[in-house]
Amino acid sequence: MVDVLTPDYRRDLEIRRYPTYLYLLVPLATLVLQAWLPRILGRFAYMDLPLLVTVYFALNRRSPIHGTLLGALLGMAQDGLTQGAIGIHGIANAVCGYLSASIGIRIVVENNIIRMLLNFMFTLLSSVLVIFVTRVLLGLHLQWNWLDELLRAAGNAVIGLVLFPLLDRTQIRD
Amino acid sequence: MESFFGRYRNLIVLLVILLLQVIGLAVQVRKASPSAPATVVGFLHEPRDGTGVLLIRLWAAEMVTPFERAIHGGGQGVDGLWNNYIDLRHTRDENRELKETVDRLRLEQAMLHEDALQGQRLQALLDFQQKYIYKTTPAQVIGTSGSSLSRVVYVDKGSAEGLAPDMAVITSDGIVGKVRDVFPHSAQVLMINDQTSGAGVVLETTRIRGILRGNGAGQPQVINILADARIQPGEHVLTAGGDQIFPRGLPVGVVERVDRDPERGSFIVVIVKPAASLQRLDEVLVITSLDAHLSLQQQADLETSEELKGAEVAAEAQRKKAAAEMAERLPGLKDPNAPDAADGRPADGKNADGTPVTPAPTVVPKPLPAKHSDRFSPGGVDPATATGTDGAAETPGDSTPQTESKPPTPKPATPKPNPPKADTPKGRAR
Numbered sequence: 001m002v003d004v005l006t007p008d009y010r011r012d013l014e015i016r017r018y019p020t021y022l023y024l025l026v027p028l029a030t031l032v033l034q035a036w037l038p039r040i041l042g043r044f045a046y047m048d049l050p051l052l053v054t055v056y057f058a059l060n061r062r063s064p065i066h067g068t069l070l071g072a073l074l075g076m077a078q079d080g081l082t083q084g085a086i087g088i089h090g091i092a093n094a095v096c097g098y099l100s101a102s103i104g105i106r107i108v109v110e111n112n113i114i115r116m117l118l119n120f121m122f123t124l125l126s127s128v129l130v131i132f133v134t135r136v137l138l139g140l141h142l143q144w145n146w147l148d149e150l151l152r153a154a155g156n157a158v159i160g161l162v163l164f165p166l167l168d169r170t171q172i173r174d
Numbered sequence: 175m176e177s178f179f180g181r182y183r184n185l186i187v188l189l190v191i192l193l194l195q196v197i198g199l200a201v202q203v204r205k206a207s208p209s210a211p212a213t214v215v216g217f218l219h220e221p222r223d224g225t226g227v228l229l230i231r232l233w234a235a236e237m238v239t240p241f242e243r244a245i246h247g248g249g250q251g252v253d254g255l256w257n258n259y260i261d262l263r264h265t266r267d268e269n270r271e272l273k274e275t276v277d278r279l280r281l282e283q284a285m286l287h288e289d290a291l292q293g294q295r296l297q298a299l300l301d302f303q304q305k306y307i308y309k310t311t312p313a314q315v316i317g318t319s320g321s322s323l324s325r326v327v328y329v330d331k332g333s334a335e336g337l338a339p340d341m342a343v344i345t346s347d348g349i350v351g352k353v354r355d356v357f358p359h360s361a362q363v364l365m366i367n368d369q370t371s372g373a374g375v376v377l378e379t380t381r382i383r384g385i386l387r388g389n390g391a392g393q394p395q396v397i398n399i400l401a402d403a404r405i406q407p408g409e410h411v412l413t414a415g416g417d418q419i420f421p422r423g424l425p426v427g428v429v430e431r432v433d434r435d436p437e438r439g440s441f442i443v444v445i446v447k448p449a450a451s452l453q454r455l456d457e458v459l460v461i462t463s464l465d466a467h468l469s470l471q472q473q474a475d476l477e478t479s480e481e482l483k484g485a486e487v488a489a490e491a492q493r494k495k496a497a498a499e500m501a502e503r504l505p506g507l508k509d510p511n512a513p514d515a516a517d518g519r520p521a522d523g524k525n526a527d528g529t530p531v532t533p534a535p536t537v538v539p540k541p542l543p544a545k546h547s548d549r550f551s552p553g554g555v556d557p558a559t560a561t562g563t564d565g566a567a568e569t570p571g572d573s574t575p576q577t578e579s580k581p582p583t584p585k586p587a588t589p590k591p592n593p594p595k596a597d598t599p600k601g602r603a604r
Contacts, residue, residue: 031234032241034320035328042453043392045322064184072191080234081317082324083354083364085202087195089321094195098188130323137196138203143369143390148322 016060017172026053026167027074035081046148046155048123049163050074054093055122056160056167058100059109071097085138092129096122112161119160123153232357235328239360242317243330250314284475285483309463310344311335315455316360325368325388327351327455332359340419342461348425348449349373349413350458361460365452366426367394374414375426377444380404383414386426386446394427396444397435405432411446421464425449 030049038045054074058067075093079086100122109115127149134142179186313329331337333356341353343363351365352373364371367388375386375396382405384396396411409429415422427448435441 028237028241031320032238032245032317035238035317036242036245038318038320039315039327039455043322065187068184068188068191072195076195076230077234077237078320080231081238081326081328082319082321083326083362083368083370084324085199086230087199087202090195091192094188094191098184102184133199134323137199141369142323144323145390148391152322 015062018057018167018170019172022170023057023070027070027077031074031077031081034078046151047159048126048152048156049159050078050089051093051096051123051126052119052156052160052163054097055100055119056164058097059104059118060171062101062104064098064101067097067101068094069097071095084134088130088133088138089126091133092126095129096126099125115160115164116157120153120157123156124149127152228355231355231362235355235357235360235362239316239328239330239357242328243360246314246316246330280471280475281479281482284472284479287472288476288479288483309461310459311337311462313337313343313361313458313460315363315458322392323369325351325365325371325392325452326354327363327365329361329363329458329460330359331460332357332361334358336462337361337460338462342420342424343458344420344424344461345450345455345458347451348427349420350450350452350455352419353460363458366448367392367452372417373420373426374417375411376414377405377429378410378412380409383416384444386411389443389445392452393430394446394448396446397441399442399444401434401440401442405429405442405444407431411444421461 027050030053034047034049037047051071051074054067054071057070058064061067071093072090075088075090076086078089078093100118103109103118107114109118127144131142131144134140311331313331313335315327316330317328319326329337329343337353337356339353339356343350343352349366351363351368351371353361354364355362365388366373366386369388369390371387373386374383376383377396380402382399382402384399386394386396389395399405407429411426411429413420413422413424413426427446430445430447433443433445435443
């Protein structure tokens with residue numbers, strides 16, 4: 001069990017690298033899909049694709065700074081599409097990106113179950129941070145439904161099972 | 175010192191990023207000036223919530239909406255390829271029928287418009303404050319905000335097509351929301367089920383007014399209503415028209431249920447099922463003008479309608495004239511009980527100033543006394559009767575001849591004047 005969770009050998013410690021265009025293309029695609037899919041799925045669009053991409057690149061790049069910056073940029077872009085204040089999702093995603101990279105340094109993230117759990121937990125953490133910033137920092141009256149947040153976390157966990165292996169195939173092999 | 179930054183570099187970067195965003199949030203929340211609307215003129219974007227903030231919004235929208243437009247256009251193209259080029263059965267017949275229907279509806283619309291204009295003129299005389307929808311711009315919904323906490327959609331029309339902030343967005347079923355931020359070729363629409371939206375509404379039957387906004391579950395609800403047992407599920411909710419955005423009387427939805435306000439015990443919240451399908455929006459109408467601006471086609475239709483109405487009025491006048499002439503030529507029946515209008519009194523029994531006519535007292539003219547009275551003279555004595563020489567009305571008692579007779583002294587006739595019948599109209603006096 002310990003061997004599974006700790007990076008004991010060199011392959012797990014190395015930093016995964018991806019083509020440069022992928023750092024632009026994938027975030028942009030997730031933003032577009034995140035904005036477009038609710039038109040098809042309606043209220044059943046339980047997902048947060050920009051957060052998934054943030055977590056994925058942070059886990060595999062194993063760079064907290066990279067994860068923080070990517071999360072902040074993607075979160076601010078998400079906020080730019082809403083009518084709310086810009087920075088709410090930026091703060092949440094930056095924290096998630098930082099923590100993902102920090103965890104990616106310490107544990108092996110190849111296992112699908114671990115990926116599911118991480119995605120579930122980070123999505124819940126993102127929801128908590130969004131609600132905290134909105135209600136406490138901004139003082140706005142915001143109603144939310146915990147069931148929706150749980151479903152979104154579950155949706156992200158399931159989507160991650162498909163998305164992460166796809167993105168794994170784009171990494172640059174030595 | 176260098177080792178400190180090197181050691182905690184990651185954490186420091188995170189804290190700096192968070193600090194910058196918190197400062198940005200504080201700047202955004204610091205002031206909200208509703209009097210400064212957002213406008214887009216070329217690349218100059220002057221928003222309600224700060225230039226920097228809207229630049230980020232503009233970048234995000236400009237980054238995402240072209241792809242959304244392409245995806246939407248691709249889907250439309252596939253649909254169009256099938257519907258417009260492949261599945262064309264009975265299209266010619268349908269086209270002919272539709273053209274006929276359009277021609278008929280255009281004239282009907284013009285007639286209705288004419289009546290509406292007349293109604294508005296009358297309402298203007300009565301100081302009615304009512305606005306009408308005169309011009310709408312159809313727009314396609316191409317995307318959403320992507321956040322369940324933000325009920326926002328994007329449409330494929332922007333300032334280049336005449337859209338401006340705070341314009342109402344509707345469908346044929348009911349209201350959708352209002353335009354919030356406008357970009358050159360896209361616009362952000364805040365829907366009525368968002369928690370930050372607001373619209374003045376009125377319940378159709380009970381006439382209770384309230385404010386419509388969304389709740390956490392994405393349902394529109396009417397708030398600020400005191401508990402009232404008259405509000406029942408199924409009652410229609412309409413726009414009240416007092417918010418300067420939505421014209422009055424547009425359908426909003428129906429009452430789904432009534433809940434108690436969890437924060438204020440004496441108040442209730444009315445959950446509304448929206449008339450427009452907010453989850454499946456495809457095409458919407460943006461109300462771009464509430465003033466009367468008619469297109470050339472509408473003006474031409476209106477003139478045609480007026481000509482048709484003028485012809486109808488002329489034909490009616492001709493018919494009445496012919497009927498009047500016919501009535502003059504034909505012998506008519508005269509109601510003996512009808513008031514006589516030939517005596518110079520108005521037929522309705524009123525003077526020109528509206529005061530009722532007081533009938534003049536009926537005075538029998540007093541005749542002058544006759545110089546030589548005879549039996550026809552009023553009050554006079556028949557000379558023949560007096561002398562007994564002549565007269566058919568000879569009485570047996572009077573047959574004795576009178577030897578001496580004084581000629582009767584003529585007496586002036588003194589007829590008794592009839593008492594005036596002041597309150598009796600002449601017609602009824604008979």
